[in-house]
Amino acid sequence: LSAVVAAVRAEKRIEVWDDGRLKALTQDADGRVVGAVIARGPNGHLVEITATAVVLATGGAGGLFAATTTPSALKGEGMALAALAGTEILDPEFVQFHPTAIDVGLDPAPLATEALRGEGARLIDGEGRFLLGQADDADLKPRDIVARAVHAARREGRGADLDARAAIGAEFPHAFPAVFAACMRAGLDPRLSPIPVMAACHYHMGGIAADADGRTTTPGLYAVGECAATGVHGANRLASNSLLEAAAFGRRAGRAAAGEMGGGRPLPVQIAPDLPADALAELREAMTAHAGVVRTAEGLATLIALIDRLEAAHGPAASLLAARLIAQAALDRRESRGGHYRADHPETAVEAAHTRVRLARPAALEAAE
Template structure:
């Protein structure tokens, strides 16, 4: 195995969080490692809604903060969320300055729309439903042009290097079948979520939580892994991953109906703009009862669909649907992991030398249920903060070991795992199903070894089984009530610890 000494941060992940960190780390030399070419397998490129921020005269960061905390069902870290919402306008303006072509009003201001659980319109969009790809494209161009950034678009993280004190001093990267040790002053994990662990998902299938698993194996604290958000309106046309019908459609008046044309959440005008967990459970129930679930945009959007929501329109037409005249069949699907590596707004984790940002991190801003379009804001805003903090790190000691090399999980057992995760750890959970899931994980591990996707799946399942209440995205049919006191799940290898809420960061 060869070794490289890199005198700056090593960033694993080329999505919005990773590239924001890389750009803001200047002038420190940065090495960005992505397993695929930029834009190909990043969830941020697939985001349709936009960036939530207080941008209008009638809005304010304090109002955005209030909505964020309300959606998070008691587990939002107030300080982290306040930092995030205060950074909102500056982050959108920074992205715009890099070339992100946000929709504008006639006076040049940002055009904003309303999404579920927001008290007002505050989501900055691009071309109706193309925000993620447009924003990430602008950052990719800027990163490739930046003299301080080197990008490997063929590297896969397989291990973390630690010195005698346990500090992470680099990572093991696999490129074209060869493994190379990259020593760095800091390792920034921006490896994305774990939606690929579920058979029904709106995220790239390659996102299996492997960065989270390696951080856990190295000793990092994991926060609230049981909280997975299921998007209520994935387009149900037999594709894997499932195309997404953005929440902005409901913000513009589209309604959820069953096959009889009855409103699934009730006739009130804003009924379909309830928090995502509420809507996802209602859609799940309608399907379980045989009534089906459909998103009806015929009246609200109608003939304007191709111009207003071109990405969703293209997905529908490709599947043989015309949303101008037909309701869209929908189903809940894994969409975002609120849990992850415990980190503060500057990306610091409990593990020295490691920073975490984006969906693989749990900063406390999403709590038990992410507020729509806060994820792109967090990726960029906290990505910038993390880049600056990581650039100030100094090299650690000599590596004396690495996290153990884990076996690869081949296609067939991975499909088995994904089906079990959606069936037993999906929108509605219970002890019987979660126990079956853990037994399935045991069997897969016995047959194939402790592969990283199995490590993450076990963390999610064990934490879901231990949380005997329903809160936010975690719903237990056998424990439907919500505890009066909100408690975090904190996992520190090899033990599970639960304590009263505290800041998910370290000074």
């Protein structure tokens, strides 16, 4: 990351706005994306940019969940704004939950890396019983299975802890300095006590449908990194390959976007309102409760009713649309697959199928025709 930042800063033709927030994508009468509206500075004054291509790299959607390991600024807004431009959204229900976020009341929750379990740290409940059984490799199952075990232990009131005392002990500060520092900041010494853990939103496999060059279904619009759904992560990303995807596909998308030409006059576009802080907090709690590790039709319907209510009260915020895309697709997928687990449909369908969502064409484009 520091190498990329240094290269960008050194390139005179790249202008960096640290204070910008994407509010809308602009389109010409043919539907081609021809720019973006950015809110800048503390007052959020709107600036419209025109461009031959727009590349979205807005990350995941962890900020839509109360329990998350990602920064709260990541609210799926790029996905929502792409959807509003009529772009195909792929498998938005595929969200990954990490089993060992450290539960010390921080937002985002610090991560107790899987490498701790690789070194022999064990998941136990409050009584010291193994959560996933006694075998040495019992805790090394895929993320969704371990996340459900942690989630179940907490729901049953047994608690869930990662015990690194025997396996790592005094080596902790040298072997895992970042995790050690996070624990110590919260007043917890992992050499002496087990680390309280919870399952938390960690990665969005779904998102803006994009091909191997980052091209979306909307001309002029590209998506790379976690906001894109290239399909490479299926329904359950394997650890440590999202940065690889971002680098490989980002390079290809940059080259393809640089070759774009043309585009007509941008049509006027609707600017989505922001969700007030208390409404966002309510949404995040409901997303973790109903679109989290374990989902049911009943819970997802409750969540969608809340999204309806918040939208009626506060307008069509991009974060609400992102939450709706995830919740509706999770309701419609009546099976369990990877990170998406339906307690009322625990089986995996024999035939794997994608969810493809495409919203109606924007009103401004309809009017222009």
